[in-house]
């Protein structure tokens with residue numbers, strides 16, 4: 001099985017592969033084979049092939065973040081989430097193509113070539129975890145581990161018709177996930193079934209002394225997600241659906257899904273929420289500020305592709321300007337600007353205050369409803385090449401995913417309801433309810 005999937009990955013034309021972990025995968029697969037031939041029983045995940053977005057450390061493997069800066073960088077240690085999967089016997093096949101440092105919504109901001117959509121290769125694979133979603137959709141991996149800061153697991157899952165979960169912030173350790181925007185970075189599984197998402201989520205969850213934002217969570221059992229009697233009320237945001245920016249088919253399909261839910265005896269409430277432009281600008285202000293700070297360590301001194309110049313200052317400047325992509329530089333410049341004197345009160349602090357208001361709004365909503373339902377995107381996947389021409393339009397296409405990230409809530413994309421799926425969201429640490437509702441909707 002492992003050899004077969006490695007062969008599929010090697011010959012695929014969707015640009016999903018940054019590096020293959022074939023030696024490691026075959027060595028681990030052999031151990032499982034030996035166990036089976038001896039008649040030893042094996043665990044649920046033993047021998048199951050999976051993929052890893054190329055922003056996770058796996059000791060001794062290339063971790064490039066799809067960037068020129070780190071194209072020769074090898075991880076010195078293994079991320080906690082990945083180590084837990086390895087301990088459970090899962091077999092890592094591939095480091096997957098993505099937008100560089102998670103910066104993007106199309107997986108075109110990469111030195112490995114634009115990821116092509118699994119359903120229609122003329123369209124983008126979505127981003128930033130595009131390679132991960134396409135690998136699952138094409139059955140090259142059984143599941144993949146993406147990273148979601150503002151939608152990067154949920155949106156590509158929606159673009160490729162698979163499931164993708166952004167768990168509650170802190171449920172899974174970020175140790176060994178290359179930091180983009182630390183206050184919303186989440187480890188997220190992509191798979192073809194709710195059950196696979198549940199199993200992988202359980203394995204990766206838990207408190208980690210190496211990430212002080214993690215908390216201890218209880219296991220979500222198979223039986224717990226089968227009964228839906230705790231779900232009485234569902235809400236949706238009026239302004240998302242009434243917006244001029246939404247594709248008319250996505251709008252009518254979403255409203256049809258709402259009618260079906262009502263027909264199942266669930267009460268549905270239309271809720272007020274922040275305008276899309278406010279959500280997108282709050283998210284990008286904070287994400288750019290955090291990434292400018294996080295990426296300041298990449299100056300060619302300790303890591304990466306150093307380009308020598310006349311003096312140290314010039315070496316830093318040339319290393320960074322030659323090796324970061326246009327999109328990444330746009331974010332670093334924007335982030336440093338909103339953090340600088342004269343701008344930070346007006347922009348950065350305002351962003352922080354808005355984030356608090358958004359979280360309070362969610363708290364209020366979850367006193368009234370059990371679940372919030374939303375389309376994943378206002379638009380269908382663009383053609384390859386289009387997003388690069390208009391970065392602002394690309395940012396605006398994140399309108400429905402970034403709010404849930406700022407709220408640090410658990411949100412799952414399910415491949416149904418609209419052309420790019422539906423997002424199911426519950427209150428903080430209620431990941432179980434999200435999976436339960438997904439089962440109920442099936």
Ligand code: GLN
Nearest residue numbers: 102104148149150151152
């Ligand atoms: N598209 C969003 C951004 O570029 C989200 C990316 C992500 O979640 N890594 O910031």
